[in-house]
Amino acid sequence: MTTDSSKRRKVSSITLPGLIKPHDLSSDPQFAMTLARGLEVLRAFTATHPVLSNREIADRTGLPKPTVSRLSYTLGLLGYMSKDVETQKYRLASGVLALGHPLLASMKTRQLAKPLMAHIAKQTGCTVNLGLRDRTDIVYVDSVRADGRNEYLPDIGSTYPLLVSSMGHVLIHGLPHAQKVALLNYLKVQDSELFAQYSQGLDEDEKRFAEQGYCLSSGAWDRELYAIAVPLKGAAGEPPLSMNGTLYAHKNARQKLVSEVLPLFKQTVHEIETSYGLHPG
8 A cells, every 4th residue: 555655755756856746746745735836826927928817827827717816816915926906917026036035145156156157258258157957947047248249148047948958958967867867758748849859969968978078059049059068066955057158159169169168167167066075185
């Protein structure tokens, strides 16, 4: 007979944080379903859809509209959403922003990396970014641009699919085998078309990452943008990160990323990881 506790152990052993859908744990007495649904409501908002009605939130989350109405009302009273009186639509409020700042401010790795990223950006003309995995996306936690000719500068908190970039491939291929298999299986089911479209690049980067420790994107997400990425182990208690450098396409972009930017990245990563004891001696 399978107990609820054994079910929880089984679920946690085959997946990664953020990949479980709330309804999968509906029989788990320790799982706070109302809280999970409230967080799904907050996640319905994106940079391209910053204002939503309750009906639109329901469509995006799959939750019943009466449930969404109660959650929107509650989240509004708590300061996480605000409601426009004329349109009766919602947007995220300052409470959400306040939640994220303690995480960014407490990330030791981010603080250590910032001046080193700025040095690399100034020396190479790259935009240098730092990101981590959020569900099936990369979320940027820092970005530095020293050369005005390189227009690519993602906002902190912006997200991109793991499958389409060198940074995402690093975060996939850097996982322990069992977690990597779980994530890839989830990605195949979650968006089979996207997976099929980018599977070749993912496979190429798997070999490159195993042999040389980096991943390389040549115009996959944006045909004008080239990027190279390396893994960066977080300090104690922090998740794995990835650092990438981007250049807008020109005849030497790929060569420059590999010959000039990559050695600087590897040196920087070693310096950061050594500072908190990962490379003693």
